[in-house]
Amino acid sequence: MKNPDVIVIGSGIGGLCCAGLLAKAGKKVLILEAHSKPGGAAHGFEKNGYKFESGPSLWSGLGTWPTTNPLGQVLKALNQKVDLIKYRDWNVQIPEGDYTIGVGDRRFLDQIYSISGKKALQEWDQFIQVIKPIGAAANAIPLLALNQNKDTVFQLFKRSKTLFTHLKSFKYLGGAFGNLVDDHLKDPFLINWVELLCFLISGLSKNETNAAAMATLFDDWFKDDAYLEYPKGGSESIVNALLNGIYSFGGKLRLNSKVSQIIIKRNKAIGIELQNGEKVYADHIVSNADIWSTLDLIPKEISQKWRNERSRTPKCKSFLHLHLGFNAEGLENIPLHSIWVDDWARGITAERNVVVLSIPSALDQSMSPPNKHILHGYTPANEPWEKWENLKIGTKEYEKTKEDRCSVFWKPIERIIPDIHERIEIKMLGTPLTHQRFLNTKNGSYGPALSAAEGLFPGNKTPIKSLLMCGSSTFPGIGIPPVAASGAMVANTILGSKFQRNLIEELGI
């Protein structure tokens, strides 16, 4: 594409949502992606007929309309639908035992009763009654109605009648979820469970996880008829749907195109330089890369105060990954997701204490060859970068450390598939170094470790004119719904009030 209006650096979900809305508004949008696959943390890759996932496994709020999920709203705006498979249950391996726990009230209540008894059941019920109005308050202001310009005030004013009814709950939205947990839950299992959910969503403890994010999640997951959605064909199907929307409005994507520098003239971003020396100019540059990688793209002498401040942003830890392709014979009723916790007492954020296993082919046979399964295991944001930063991929020491550290996966897998080792056809282990390499995130981090107790994530504007940011380093934070919202907010900031109002009216949100 010649002379794009907007360049988006990175094709993560945030970048794609931003590009899609900009293209819909008639802007010439060019997405430049460093990797050979689009989607960032949500990209898929294929090997010997197995379709492997690199990141997200929990999706919801995409299959029904209306939805409060910003990604569902952007897909609708781009006229895109994704085939989704509904499910409710997870397999959970916790110190108390192995359980089937999932979303939807009934099943979880039965499990609370069997683990902690009647009193815990009442406690949970009261907790949900406290959380409900907070979730409703958070949902009363669609994230797509927010951005960093004047229109946010208009949107809030327009909704003032509805918002007034939620007034009492607003004070909780910006704070940490932990305060609500501490005030209302005493049962150790319930506290541990909520702590686990917080960690899986934000990469942080309950005392650092945003209350609005958790309240909306609870609103979604703990109602009677709640269910989760697995995109048929994996995360790649979501990425492809966003891309189809972008292409339908004339937007373009270039893969294998790593940006090495943002070109800045008189404190205004005017273009980018690719690693191969090619320069592309545009009116606006949007970085979907994380904050540390974005700062690396800006010449050192520019906005030094901001750079210094933002470069000190603390990082969530990284991941260990295990990808398996294996023989599925005789493995009927294998669980789609399993979450394993070794020891609550070590703390939910402790290294190698939590493992997530996902076997998408248990639900969607198109993910693997006939009679085979794929498995993606990961330790969610609890692997320290410091253990890896001085190791070199390919050396004996690296290979040994990789096998040692990734041995954490076998115990939970053997609990579901005792003879897994005889079944394996493909095995790939991933470390923070591989995570950094393929997801292009600094130190393989999950994102900024910004505590909700200290405030919100930073907005999408930068002190450099025409340079904006979207994705998990910006408000509202980490995870698929938040990054989709951040992408939409950047599009709204660039396009202005009229587009934003029309979009909200078109979607009826």
Ligand SMILES: Cc1cc2nc3c(=O)[nH]c(=O)nc-3n(C[C@H](O)[C@H](O)[C@H](O)COP(=O)(O)OP(=O)(O)OC[C@H]3O[C@@H](n4cnc5c(N)ncnc54)[C@H](O)[C@@H]3O)c2cc1C
């Ligand atoms: C293992 C794992 C499991 C997860 N599970 C869930 C889940 O179940 N549910 C959920 O909601 N969230 C989950 N998440 C979180 C969620 O996937 C991420 O927060 C989200 O996808 C990040 O999107 P993003 O827009 O910030 O961009 P990213 O995904 O970070 O993508 C940024 C893109 O920018 C590109 N890029 C970076 N620098 C450059 C450059 N210089 N030039 C060109 N391109 C560049 C990268 O290659 C990348 O493609 C999970 C994450 C991981 C890693």
